[in-house]
Amino acid sequence: MDNRIHKIFNPSSVAVVGASDRQETVGYAVLHNLITMGFEGVCYPINPKRHSVMGIRCYPSVTSIGETVDLAVIATPAKTVPSLIEECGNLGIKSVIIITSGFGEIGEEGLNLQNEIEQLRRKYEMRIIGPNCLGVINPWINFNASFAGKSPQIGKVGFISQSGALCTSILDWAIMHNIGFSNFVSIGSMMDIEFADLIEYFDNDEKTESIILYIESIKKPDEFIKAARKFTSKKPIFAIKSGRFEEGSLAAASHTGALAGSDDVYDAALERAGIVRVTKVEDLINVAQSLSMQGLPKDNRLCIVTNAGGPGVISTDALVERGGVLAKLSDKTMDSLNEALPSFWSHNNPVDVLGDSRAERYEKAVEICMQDENSDGLMVIFTPQAMSEPVATARAIARIAKRYNKPIFTSWMGAEYVTEGVKLLLKNGIPSYPTPEPAIDAFALMHKYLALRNNLAESSKVDISKIQSPSGEIVQKCKSLIKDIKSKNERNFLNEIETKALLEEYGIPTTKTQLAQNPSEAANIAKDIGFPVVLKIQSPHILHKTDAGGVMLNLITEEGVKKAFEQIIENAKNYNEKASIEGVTVQKMVSLSGGFELIIGLKKDPIWGPAIVFGSGGVNVELLKDKSISLLPLNKFFAKQAIEKTRIYELLKGYRGQEGADIDYLESILVNFSQLVTDFPEIEEIDINPLTILGKQAFALDARVIV
């Protein structure tokens, strides 16, 4: 554990630089929070213009305190910060929160200041949260080094937000809904400490049992994934990532680029990290409430107890839609319910205890259902009816919840009528939502984490089936070829023969292709490899060969090949008269009757780096947008997942007795592809489209490598 980060959340002494008596200042708010909320450490206000602040002796500088403090919180104007950092560094203070804004986010001038600070930070080996943040709160020691007006309850959820505004709102909601936090962090501009650092820190922080993130951007993707995977192998992380639709629609040179937006890659990255992504602020708050109050379910089977049919059906709809399962009540449960409930009860899950149910009947039914081993969680719905008792029922549920170790969720539907009941539930650590769907959401999101965690565990069981990278001369030749192409700047892609040689070297099967310089040569090659054949133009200036009329399919005679050769040359000249033409390639026309067309591609994401795109290929690429995106590297486990996530998998595995594809073989091809793109960081994009496959036969019919 980095002790410098630990001190940020657990200092025994704090210097508040910029402390002030003026209530509208941040310096006032921070000091006020530190000294009024029960923090037992020492606070030193620093302000050269004052003798005291808020009745506490004030020091003109950090140095003048006369002893080292654990943490400095800086809330003075941006231009003063570098010298303060230097001062702290000199004093051996290694932990700093910079609340001040006006750095990188305002342009060059601010960026210069920020760079200056960063140099000093490195020099003195400090760790910094901020700048441009709200501060941090550790409720467990009543430590509130922020200018938020309140502190949340003690709890087990760690919260990290890149938006200060959201911090304040979430704090306000959290207090209203009795959501407890282990640590609460406004992470600001992330000059130094970013998500990865805090996730790693929270991993070693016993009181943090789950983490909630609001992400706008990630600065250290590799560290982020590593830290998150470590955390999520034991405890859940939920995140909202905003800016889902922001990306511009840049013209992409390949199908892969068009198919995989940067937000899709974020999805893949978060999933690889074991993090459950949510899309709404509300989901984040709702799941935080359940996380802070309940344990995780063991699986996805939910039992619903309700006093009205309609909301039971609504909840069932929501559950099924989110991948949950209505628990099948055990015989024992049925018998007990039959005994405990009036004869008109629903005799099924949802367990409708009927509109005239008082607290006592609810209590019996809920307790019976809690004992049923066929369910992993309980949802209790209360609707206000003539004889119902919102408070007494809440009290009954609270009594039962204490005695069983199964997560429970509630919806006391209504407003004023149920307010007291809801308060009582929350006070007793039972999550409660005004409508049924958010309760189901919380249950389903928790279960989604279990599925991701299971993935992580499974993936680590599989050997990274690392293909020995081909070490032979072809790889070396290809590397120098790419270097050569890049330096010459005449074309930015490998031609078909080069591309296929590279793919073959990595065990990705292609159709053998030879270059012909004239019609007779083409005819001879064709005769040699056997008809039918395909002819394609080869020119460093023509990437999209079909558009140029540079592809002729299904040629079955020597005469036809000769004519096609001439036609292709003519078309190419018409398409681009300046194009230098190297010849025409000849290859066997492969047509697997009943075969499947797939796309395998590489896309480079500016943040997450290389990502592999797999999906339905050919004309279906853009019609179906049936794809999965995976970060590197792919072992066979991840390759299998990549395949299973697509719709075409239904056909690949053999649909209704029809022949499918050999999935194991396809996995190998993907693993090989992963190895290729790992070995060749100099490649910018690859499209293999289509790769045709049937059973154990596969061919990359067309491929494009952009360098």
Next chain:
Amino acid sequence: MDNRIHKIFNPSSVAVVGASDRQETVGYAVLHNLITMGFEGVCYPINPKRHSVMGIRCYPSVTSIGETVDLAVIATPAKTVPSLIEECGNLGIKSVIIITSGFGEIGEEGLNLQNEIEQLRRKYEMRIIGPNCLGVINPWINFNASFAGKSPQIGKVGFISQSGALCTSILDWAIMHNIGFSNFVSIGSMMDIEFADLIEYFDNDEKTESIILYIESIKKPDEFIKAARKFTSKKPIFAIKSGRFEEGSLAAASHTGALAGSDDVYDAALERAGIVRVTKVEDLINVAQSLSMQGLPKDNRLCIVTNAGGPGVISTDALVERGGVLAKLSDKTMDSLNEALPSFWSHNNPVDVLGDSRAERYEKAVEICMQDENSDGLMVIFTPQAMSEPVATARAIARIAKRYNKPIFTSWMGAEYVTEGVKLLLKNGIPSYPTPEPAIDAFALMHKYLALRNNLAESSKVDISKIQSPSGEIVQKCKSLIKDIKSKNERNFLNEIETKALLEEYGIPTTKTQLAQNPSEAANIAKDIGFPVVLKIQSPHILHKTDAGGVMLNLITEEGVKKAFEQIIENAKNYNEKASIEGVTVQKMVSLSGGFELIIGLKKDPIWGPAIVFGSGGVNVELLKDKSISLLPLNKFFAKQAIEKTRIYELLKGYRGQEGADIDYLESILVNFSQLVTDFPEIEEIDINPLTILGKQAFALDARVIV
């Protein structure tokens, strides 16, 4: 307008049968609500056991009142109800609410009682709401004939719910969120009055400007669609329909059946009715709040004003995801904002007025944005920050909202800190939500209604291009054939030759098919029509010909045809030795290179009747589940919509310069198909799969008619 329904909501005198002093009874609650909430009509408690109830003179029977009342509300045990209805009928009372439960919903005994009531109702020409309901509320005349504990505000939203429990909850929420209602109805078991009747009534009720429905089932589908279309041509209806995932997975005889679940048909029906369907209770409440407070936007362009970047991005994500558009600010707006705001404002929509914005700056920005003609609605986001003013900002927004006729939505993000501000907004008729997404939802749902309304308007402009139903002998022959098949009970489908004859008669092109009895005959037919040909088994006992090895494709020689004939007969015998074999059909093998495979089918829904399924056909049917479902009849407008809703439409209209399908021709085929299934109610299911089409060429290659 049905005056009997009008009196249910606007009586001047009411008999409360079953009125009681015992506070736990429904009879007490109803009378209490009637006399304590300001209703100015006369209430007569009826109870033979009391002289007075709640200090009001009580009558032993309705007859003993001595004069006719407008409305009887019945809350006595089920077995007493028939004689009470008889009594009311005799007295000329035509409007009744039966609150009592214990009828159809509890089984046969209750159903008998209900049938008895229904007979009396018809005899006396009464209209009844209920049984098994909460009652009705008309806030405009302080009339609360329900046992709900409260009355909502006066307003313009009509609410009809089939779940009584939901009524109470929604009432509670409505009061907390200042949602006003024109009428509030718990519709119960819908013995008589159902959704259609009330929608029709509300259509003539000037104070109802929108309707919110909670639907569990529809009893009069045709009337429902008719009444709803009339209403939605002017004013919006939003509905939640529960039980989305309830249907069992019945084995379906056709692809169409498997493709179109009954919930999909509900979707189609609600859309045809112009009703916007929502899936969450929360959505219903949220949109109700906006409907009750704001007018509809003109289009989907939203301007967002915020004091924090993060929530602005979140709102943008939500808007784009829901089909909305970020308004492009006009030059004038940009100039005004540049003048009014600090230089660091976002210079774009979302308009970020910055974290230190006080009410005054918000007011300026919001007013400027209100005037921008490039936007159709405004969303104002407030996050609590050091210097922000939740109440003063709310007051400023309220002032502006009054002066402009553009809908405005707000999210005051937080809880306690913003409570007063939110109250002030709601009091001033400005919808406010705790997180940004529900506000965006409300805006997007309103716009979705506009799109549906536009559809309705467009569809009524198009002549129902009614094909003259073929009147010739083939139709008649086909009708008697079907009658014959049904009576014989040997098979339940038309054979291929019969099917194709029927399709051709309705202008749906097929491949000509002839029956051969032996190999030579088949070869001769093949020679006649030209190679390649397809051979298929014809047997009344084999519906799934491929499964039986009864189909041979692409036969190109006489010899091949002869062999295929024998093989098919052999396969068929192996498949089902008892199958009687009528012969083997021979047809031209049509293969439109680059053509599209479609499915056109008929599915009969138990509630909505015949529905037409259109989508991607062939092997893609179950892979893609790319389909649209439409109720009958299809004119060209609806046919066009059915086509445009599928993903394959992207290819059909000609993708990237490739040849597509003649959409106009495809529309005609769908319209013809619609006419066919309208003319032949005796047909249970049809699958045309695939229909292949390219340009103006189309062929139903395979088709199945179940009778």
